[in-house]
Amino acid sequence: METPLVIVVTGANRGIGRAICAALAQQYPNPLILYAASRTGASLDLPNLAIPPTVSIRPAQVSLTDQASISAPSERIRNENKSCVVLINNAGLYYFQENITMAQCQETLDVNYRGTLNICQAFLPIMRKGGRIVNISSQSGQLKYFHPRLRARFLSPNLNLSKLDDLAEEYIRSADHYTATASGWPPLAYFTSKAALNSVTRILARENTKLLINCCCPGWVGTPLGAQAGQPPKSVEQGARIPLRLAIGEIEQISGRYWANDSVASVGYGKVQDW
Numbered sequence: 001m002e003t004p005l006v007i008v009v010t011g012a013n014r015g016i017g018r019a020i021c022a023a024l025a026q027q028y029p030n031p032l033i034l035y036a037a038s039r040t041g042a043s044l045d046l047p048n049l050a051i052p053p054t055v056s057i058r059p060a061q062v063s064l065t066d067q068a069s070i071s072a073p074s075e076r077i078r079n080e081n082k083s084c085v086v087l088i089n090n091a092g093l094y095y096f097q098e099n100i101t102m103a104q105c106q107e108t109l110d111v112n113y114r115g116t117l118n119i120c121q122a123f124l125p126i127m128r129k130g131g132r133i134v135n136i137s138s139q140s141g142q143l144k145y146f147h148p149r150l151r152a153r154f155l156s157p158n159l160n161l162s163k164l165d166d167l168a169e170e171y172i173r174s175a176d177h178y179t180a181t182a183s184g185w186p187p188l189a190y191f192t193s194k195a196a197l198n199s200v201t202r203i204l205a206r207e208n209t210k211l212l213i214n215c216c217c218p219g220w221v222g223t224p225l226g227a228q229a230g231q232p233p234k235s236v237e238q239g240a241r242i243p244l245r246l247a248i249g250e251i252e253q254i255s256g257r258y259w260a261n262d263s264v265a266s267v268g269y270g271k272v273q274d275w
């Protein structure tokens with residue numbers, strides 16, 4: 001049998017991540033080892049799904065605030081002399097209220113931005129040439145929510161990981177002093193975390209030209225996270241469409257870009273958008 005390719009999905013236990021795993025298990029054209037990573041490390045529960053014998057689904061334990069667990073899956077794959085063809089960074093959290101505690105604000109940045117960057121960095125050395133990284137972002141990360149002065153810093157061609165970290169620290173300091181919105185930051189930590197994730201995508205794509213690294217908004221999707229803002233119009237299967245396209249579909253060698261549909265309700269497969 002052909003050597004199986006390795007795909008890793010974080011936040012695989014529920015929501016969009018679980019739908020991505022279900023689709024990959026059913027549609028992936030080659031023999032596949034699918035690492036379905038979750039905070040508990042439990043096996044992925046996919047009842048009623050006939051998994052083809054060419055697909056092996058393995059659990060992995062990843063908590064994005066714990067560096068040891070962030071490093072473990074890539075070390076395991078390296079120790080098995082394998083490489084990774086696709087990493088889908090789906091795990092994320094959203095405190096959907098303005099008056100969150102500083103701990104929640106810090107956690108939002110730690111998970112959606114810093115932890116996701118850390119797992120990208122753990123995987124970069126074991127990515128297969130031509131492999132893909134998909135970061136699940138959000139329309140909330142669009143720079144229209146930021147003061148033009150901050151927008152220019154996010155969009156600067158000179159932005160690197162160190163300067164991005166400075167921006168994130170600056171946001172945390174102003175949130176701590178209750179001056180974030182007065183200083184031009186958006187009202188919710190989630191927005192800043194996803195703008196930072198979009199920047200991570202752009203910077204890593206520039207630095208890793210043999211890979212395709214993109215981010216996307218899945219739309220407004222019916223999960224506990226999405227339902228905080230009302231009645232989401234999209235199913236998890238529809239929410240998985242853009243991430244799956246960026247992972248295994250036709251994207252014309254595009255890298256470093258943000259993909260979305262024109263509306264968060266649209267069930268299309270996404271296109272490159274400014275953010």
Ligand SMILES: NC(=O)c1ccc[n+]([C@@H]2O[C@H](COP(=O)([O-])OP(=O)(O)OC[C@H]3O[C@@H](n4cnc5c(N)ncnc54)[C@H](OP(=O)(O)O)[C@@H]3O)[C@@H](O)[C@H]2O)c1
Nearest residue numbers: 011015016039063064090091092137138220221223225226
């Ligand atoms: N739903 C939407 O409308 C929508 C819109 C835009 C973007 N997104 C993005 O889509 C992605 C998936 O969201 P979803 O709607 O499917 O949300 P969800 O159902 O709440 O699932 C979130 C997933 O992230 C995991 N997670 C949270 N914190 C984590 C941590 N510290 N370490 C590791 N895993 C962690 C959760 O694990 P546990 O089960 O252990 O908590 C869960 O698997 C997120 O990045 C979200 O920001 C969603």
